[in-house]
Amino acid sequence: MLEAIKRFFEQFWTQFKPPRSFSWQTLIFLSLFSWGMSLLNSVLTDTEFVQDFLATMGWFFLTLGVGWALADFKIEFLGLKIYPGPWITGALTCTFLFEGLREEFPALPFVSWPLISAAIAAVPKFLKRGPEFKVPDAKGRQELVILFLVSIILSCWFSFHFLLQDWLGDYPSILADRFDRSAFVINTASPRVSDSRGVLILNLAESIVIDELEGRSLAETELWLFNVQSRVADIEKQVLDRISFLEENVLWNLEGSVSGNAPRYTLNLQAIWQGPSSQTGGYFLQKPCSITQQPVRNPPAASPPTVSQIECNPISDLIPLNPITASSQGS
Structure with a gap:
């Protein structure tokens, strides 16, 4: 050896x-x-x-x-x-x-x-x-x-x-956009909506809306929907407090609109991206939530006969935002 x-x-x-x-x-x-x-x-x-x-x-x-x-x-x-x-x-x-x-x-x-x-x-x-x-x-x-x-x-x-x-x-949400018109960057993977931070914002907003409206009476639900802009603004603050801080957080704007009549309403939650995008005016993601009234079995004497039930649809694909609409959103 x-x-x-x-x-x-x-x-x-x-x-x-x-x-x-x-x-x-x-x-x-x-x-x-x-x-x-x-x-x-x-x-x-x-x-x-x-x-x-x-x-x-x-x-x-x-x-x-x-x-x-x-x-x-x-x-x-x-x-x-x-x-x-x-x-x-x-x-x-x-x-x-x-x-x-x-x-x-x-x-x-x-x-x-x-x-x-x-x-x-x-x-x-x-x-x-x-x-x-x-x-x-x-x-x-x-x-x-x-x-x-x-x-x-x-x-x-x-x-x-x-x-x-x-x-x-x-700004991880950039990955959800398209790069086919870029002269320098090639995305080898297909863009996925799930890469957008707007998906997380809308999912958290959905859970907050359900917590606030699920089981409420028709009158309470309509009062909430009547003040939808201020309610959604409060939800946006709660969502931003829950998610981790990133520079792109300030570029997201949560909006809400209501359509329909009693006893069936539709709450459209929109996460609007105001950052860099392949679209001139940017884009937004949408999650429509259906609010209906369901009867209560054997309700107590003081309880309403029906309560609100919420069911939300999947989040949409990236929807291009009209430049005029985008400028009004930013202002």
Whole structure:
């Protein structure tokens, strides 16, 4: 067993032995040594400053070693020569620089990665043997311009991705809309009404209406329906207090209207979306609730002979809102 382990390390050392004292292999071994010392420090003394310093030096040596090792490595694809070294080195640099900021600014490493990689790739263009500074020739300057323009485009796309994720986190109802006219966004899944927060608002409003009207007399029900606007406004406040806070909550408006005559009324609850939409005026969701009177078996002397019973239909699909109606709703 010991002999096998010895042979393994001998083969490993033969394969990765630095050809000279200053080489990329030396930097890789220095990074492993630094991380090993950092781990040993955490086990023995747990000195946070020393541990962080050694870990930082490990990342520093690793980044330099990988960049050096891949400096001349290239991949030919469709007649193009691709040098992945700067991009890998840039990824390691971003990981090293922004490790402590990843939770607070998750987009920063990704947005910075193409720009830092382009800067790393540009350094050899300005150096010659010595090393001495030089001005790139016309072809080199053209390559640098193309390189940085491509890097800026990639950074913009990464930034756009995280911007969309933030929007969807604050305004999840956007997913219920259509993206077929968007020039940048493609929704791989079919839009679902259930993605709209209006569904939750209407379902909670339904439960509150049932609690307030179920079992009431016809006179009490008609009084409630006569003041439907103020009642629905109170229900809207209750619903917003019950649901979790999101930025899009202020963009929802709950409305109600009554149609029909005694003893059968229809209460139309509408959740109106006033946020960004593929429709010019936005859209709304509707849940009609039928209010009927049911006889009471063996009612007490002072009780009404009939009481209200409520039955609500499923929520409608997204209904486009007329722009004129939308502006009046907003005002």
